[in-house]
Amino acid sequence: MTVPEHIPAPRAGGAGLIETAGIEIIAESERTARPRDLFWPWFAANVSVFGLSYGSWVLGFGISFWQAVVVSTIGVVVSFLLCGLIAIAGKRGSAPTMVLSRAAFGVHGQKVPGVVSWLTSIGWETFLAIMAVLATATVITQLGGDGGSVALRIIATVIVAALIVAASVLGYHTIMKLQSVLTWITGAVTILYVLLTIPHIDLAAVMAQPGGSPGQVIGALVMVMTGFGLGWINIAADWSRYQKRSASDGAIIAWNTIGGSLAPVLLVIFGTLLAGSDPDLFDAVADDPIGALATLLPVWVLVPFLVAAVLALVSGAVLGIYSSGLTLLSLGIDIPRPAAAAIDGLILTAGTIWVVFFATDFLGPFQSFLITLGVPLASWAGILIADILTRRADYDELALFDARGRYGAWDWTSIGTMAVASVIGWGLVINQFAEDAPWNNWQGYLLGLVGGKEGDWAYANLGVFVALALSFAVAWFARRGRIRAQEEGGRAAGA
Secondary structure, X not given: OOOOOOOOOOEOOOOOOOOOOOOOOEOHHHOOEOHHHHHHHHHHHHOOOHHHHHHHHHHOOOOXXXXXXXXXXXXXXXXXXXXHHHHHHHHHHOOOHHHHOHHHHOOOOOHHHHHHHHHXXXXXXXXXXXXXXXXXXXXXXXXXXOOXXXXXXXXXXXHHHHHHXXXXXXXXXXXXXXXXXXXXXXXXXXXXXXXXXXXXXXXXXXXXXXXXXHHHHHHHHHHHHHHOHHHXXXXXXXXXXXXXXXXXXXXHHHHHHHHHHHHHHHHHHHHHHHHHHOHHHHHHOOOOHHHHHHOOOOHHHHHHHHHHHHHHHHHHHHHHHHHHHHHHHHOOOOOOHHHHHHHHHHHXXXXXXXXXXXXXXXXXXXXXXXXXXXXXXXXXXXXXXXXXXXXXXXXXXXXXXXXXXXXXXXXXXXXXXXXXXXXXHHHOOOOOXXXXXXXXXXXXXXXXXXXXXXXXXXXXXXXXXXXHHHHHHHHHHHOXXXXXXXXXXXXXXXX
């Protein structure tokens, strides 16, 4: 069969220094990864002292320690389990996540969730870079230097941005090797941090934290899910597209879930112990999460702590930049993959410079931004998960690039479902940072159904759950016939 010129032919990603494959199908000869290889990128990107900061944010919802333990465990594990389900598509179609979602949204329709995905990735990677720069400044101050120096912050920004962009430009093979090394470095220092800060825990104070209402518990749960697995879900298949076709779906789900959730569950729980013991730390985390955590350490360990913290944040940002570059290509930008990663790197650098040198507050607007994008992203995830679980055969890889193929140009059922679910979801979330991000105060117009904007449920961010569940249910039933027709047509065409 001759492949039309507008459809990229399968190609090798290149095991050399720079990965040459973009969004095209990965050649069979390059698909040599095993499910357990997925452990390294997910674990390295999430074994960070930054995870301890979530302890303060979870308790900030007004819940008890034991409620925080349940919320942290369920939220982290379930959110990465959802990532594992989407990772299955990478093995079945050997293409990036957003290209694979063309099967559910249509070849052109995929650009709708694609824009949301790109904005989410850019936001996350910029946030991680900002955290690395601010942490550097704080630790330098503790060492007796001038952490507020403009020159220091410029140097830190350049180094952090250069590390992130360089690794993402080099691509998949370099990143996989890098992550396996970073796992041991960041993991060892994180364990050291835990051992050194155990004496700061005041169990009596922690256990004295009063319990919260169901609305407060759900709010904390949504925050944890959005901050961990749901924050990565739009790139989950990018790291499984090099998997062997014979790889077990269950193994892919398991290693994705274990790699992503093992460290965060323990770190968030330990973070609640620290935050519940120290009101000053609880408050300081809001402005400089990692820098605030560094204040608990003796001077001799600050340098390795800083190195490990920055490397862990860089590790997470590298995954984001790499995947945001692939998403940019899926939107129709016709440039090489390394160039796409470099463009996103420039955006990251500009965003980091703006926040570090000019913005007066960023955590509030960022979290507001995250919840706003989290609603349509949750809807997209529900639709794609339903599509993946309904299909019985691998994807028609060429049709993913041909609007005249079996997946069509636009799937109006999916697009309509995402639009309606997002409108409903935004009505059930509230802008918790009204003063810092007044541009987002339009949300919450359906909260009157659950007690109004002043009730406990107002801060539960139910809209994220509703968008995910509603979209999954609609797609599960409404698209089954279309999926079966696509697969039957594929068998007939193959015959």
